[in-house]
Amino acid sequence: MPIIEAHSLSKHFKRFRRRPGLVGAVKDLWHRTYEVVRAVDGIDLSVERGEIIGYIGPNGAGKSTTIKMLTGILVPTAGSLAVQGLVPHKDRYRHVRTIGVVFGQRTQLWWDIAVIEAFNLLQKIYEIPRDEYRQRLKKFNQVLGLEDLLNIPVRKLSLGQRMRCDLAASLLHNPAILFLDEPTIGLDVAVKASIRDFIRETNRQQGTTVILTTHDLSDIEELCSRVIMIDAGKLIYDGGLRELKERVDIPRRLLVETIFPINASKMMLLLKDYRLGITALDPYRWELSFSKGRVNLPQLMQLLLDTLEVRDLELEEPAIEEIVRQIYDRGAPGDAR
Amino acid sequence: MKRFFFYSQLYGAYLANTVKSRMAYRADFWVGFTANLMIQLIGVLFITSLTARIPQIRGWGRHEILFIFGIAQAVFGLFNVLFTNLFELSGRYILEGGFDRVLLRPLGSYFQVVTERIDLEDLPGVLLGLLMAGYAAGKLHLDPTPGRVALVALALANGCAIYAAVFTALAGLTFWFRDRGSIASVVLMLEGFARYPATIFGKWLQSVLTWVVPFAFAAFYPSAWLLRKPGSGTMVVLAPLAALAAALVAAAVWRRGVRRYESAGS
Numbered sequence: 001m002p003i004i005e006a007h008s009l010s011k012h013f014k015r016f017r018r019r020p021g022l023v024g025a026v027k028d029l030w031h032r033t034y035e036v037v038r039a040v041d042g043i044d045l046s047v048e049r050g051e052i053i054g055y056i057g058p059n060g061a062g063k064s065t066t067i068k069m070l071t072g073i074l075v076p077t078a079g080s081l082a083v084q085g086l087v088p089h090k091d092r093y094r095h096v097r098t099i100g101v102v103f104g105q106r107t108q109l110w111w112d113i114a115v116i117e118a119f120n121l122l123q124k125i126y127e128i129p130r131d132e133y134r135q136r137l138k139k140f141n142q143v144l145g146l147e148d149l150l151n152i153p154v155r156k157l158s159l160g161q162r163m164r165c166d167l168a169a170s171l172l173h174n175p176a177i178l179f180l181d182e183p184t185i186g187l188d189v190a191v192k193a194s195i196r197d198f199i200r201e202t203n204r205q206q207g208t209t210v211i212l213t214t215h216d217l218s219d220i221e222e223l224c225s226r227v228i229m230i231d232a233g234k235l236i237y238d239g240g241l242r243e244l245k246e247r248v249d250i251p252r253r254l255l256v257e258t259i260f261p262i263n264a265s266k267m268m269l270l271l272k273d274y275r276l277g278i279t280a281l282d283p284y285r286w287e288l289s290f291s292k293g294r295v296n297l298p299q300l301m302q303l304l305l306d307t308l309e310v311r312d313l314e315l316e317e318p319a320i321e322e323i324v325r326q327i328y329d330r331g332a333p334g335d336a337r
Numbered sequence: 338m339k340r341f342f343f344y345s346q347l348y349g350a351y352l353a354n355t356v357k358s359r360m361a362y363r364a365d366f367w368v369g370f371t372a373n374l375m376i377q378l379i380g381v382l383f384i385t386s387l388t389a390r391i392p393q394i395r396g397w398g399r400h401e402i403l404f405i406f407g408i409a410q411a412v413f414g415l416f417n418v419l420f421t422n423l424f425e426l427s428g429r430y431i432l433e434g435g436f437d438r439v440l441l442r443p444l445g446s447y448f449q450v451v452t453e454r455i456d457l458e459d460l461p462g463v464l465l466g467l468l469m470a471g472y473a474a475g476k477l478h479l480d481p482t483p484g485r486v487a488l489v490a491l492a493l494a495n496g497c498a499i500y501a502a503v504f505t506a507l508a509g510l511t512f513w514f515r516d517r518g519s520i521a522s523v524v525l526m527l528e529g530f531a532r533y534p535a536t537i538f539g540k541w542l543q544s545v546l547t548w549v550v551p552f553a554f555a556a557f558y559p560s561a562w563l564l565r566k567p568g569s570g571t572m573v574v575l576a577p578l579a580a581l582a583a584a585l586v587a588a589a590v591w592r593r594g595v596r597r598y599e600s601a602g603s
Contacts, residue, residue, distance in 0.1 A: 068437070071441060072441075073436075073437050073441065073598070073600055074600060075597075093443045093444075096440075097443045101441050103437070106434070106437070106438075110354070110453065113357065113358050114357075117354055120350075121350055121354065124346070124347055124350050125347065125442055125443065126443065153358070
């Protein structure tokens with residue numbers, strides 16, 4: 001049975017449309033016009049226990065709104081939602097006991113008190129057995145390096161320190177599902193890496209289901225086996241990361257560097273049987289662009305190596321950003337479940 | 338019962354954290370405490386010099402007015418100590434999205450909002466108010482019998498509940514109207530009136546303070562009864578009912594409001 005199941009889940013907000021200028025503002029006092037914003041518009045989700053899911057989309061696509069419905073913060077406008085058999089906003093107490101939530105933008109801890117005091121308070125709130133609590137805290141301290149942070153008030157932590165503490169706090173009660181909304185935003189590479197390792201380990205050891213929204217597509221590449229993409233409130237892709245990369249027609253680039261200069265007409269003639277975009281960066285360096293699957297890559301490389309004195313070959317893999325952009329440009333690739 | 342014990346224990350833990358975090362900034366705390374003490378002292382100075390010049394207003398003697406003022410100050414002070422965070426509800430919690438965090442914990446949302454900040458700096462108001470009432474009672478030859486002391490304690494609790502309910506309902510309106518508590522500040526003005534014998538005002542203001550925003554039940558009616566004013570028996574019986582009615586309205590506003598909560602865009 002899926003751990004999260006949603007059918008035509010929607011959240012609409014009524015937004016007041018402001019008229020421009022002072023005159024508009026005065027008019028607005030008397031008569032207001034409203035518009036309905038369909039932040040999330042009829043999405044279907046089915047998540048299995050133990051999955052790590054990357055939930056991506058551009059700003060304002062409805063990612064956070066979805067997370068807020070799944071965590072019980074927002075009441076859906078329409079559709080059905082069950083998380084571990086519970087309706088989050090109706091069964092709030094029981095539901096939130098089994099989830100952990102981290103918002104990258106805002107801490108879940110109490111601003112004014114020291115980290116360890118916040119942890120101790122959480123132990124009481126979630127009624128975590130003392131031994132269990134001590135063990136887990138010890139482990140988190142080691143893995144996330146929290147020892148030096150425990151006595152600092154939350155408001156004095158740097159972003160990276162705060163993120164590590166927030167992550168530890170969200171897992172103290174060993175939740176079945178971990179929601180991470182932009183967990184690596186604004187963090188440096190080293191902290192990002194330690195946070196990813198921690199998430200991966202938690203998933204592996206505890207079987208924690210992870211739902212992750214991010215703008216950093218390397219988070220997705222390193223953690224997620226499945227990607228769900230949302231745009232303007234609707235799902236536009238739901239499937240494997242690799243399938244997504246293969247399905248979308250992305251230009252790949254092959255950079256060729258030669259020992260001797262080559263003139264353009266010779267290059268054109270040599271490659272006339274291939275459907276390539278050919279650009280000379282300078283007489284020694286050429287950029288060949290092509291669609292994945294349209295060109296027999298090994299054959300092309302063989303030809304280049306055989307006929308030219310090649311100093312270097314470099315293949316650029318498509319960035320996920322480009323895949324995302326292309327899906328948006330082309331609309332649904334037909335896989336949105 | 339088990340739930341009650343659980344929440345009491347948590348309240349203690351939150352309170353301990355508040356004290357710790359305030360004590361981490363001891364200078365801040367004492368500045369706040371002293372400023373508060375000054376404000377309350379000015380109030381005392383004002384009312385004592387006023388009553389010194391006008392020994393009687395509409396049948397209320399100088400010490401009777403002081404007694405009512407003292408009780409009212411203590412009640413409002415207690416409300417401020419325990420429920421100060423209600424004034425943050427509109428801005429920090431509802432409009433800025435701090436309520437998200439509240440909804441993610443397996444605890445009552447109202448309990449959390451109220452408990453996350455306890456304002457010990459407002460304690461001087463309670464102490465000064467009680468001192469003033471005690472002084473006035475002495476002048477009026479009202480001995481502190483156990484019955485009277487118990488009634489004052491009940492009046493404090495009941496009055497505190499009335500203020501809490503009214504300001505909860507008002508702050509809760511932010512769930513509907515994106516307003517940073519300007520209605521609450523209008524009603525806050527009414528609290529000033531509630532420190533005087535309600536009968537010195539015109540009929541309409543007296544009715545508003547009794548039946549609409551029932552602040553008169555917080556200090557005035559219980560005090561009038563202690564001062565043995567004729568006709569105050571009925572009103573003192575109504576006081577807990579006023580608190581209950583206000584609490585029911587507040588609870589309804591809260592429950593519906595939370596369902597409407599829209600969080601803040603990220």
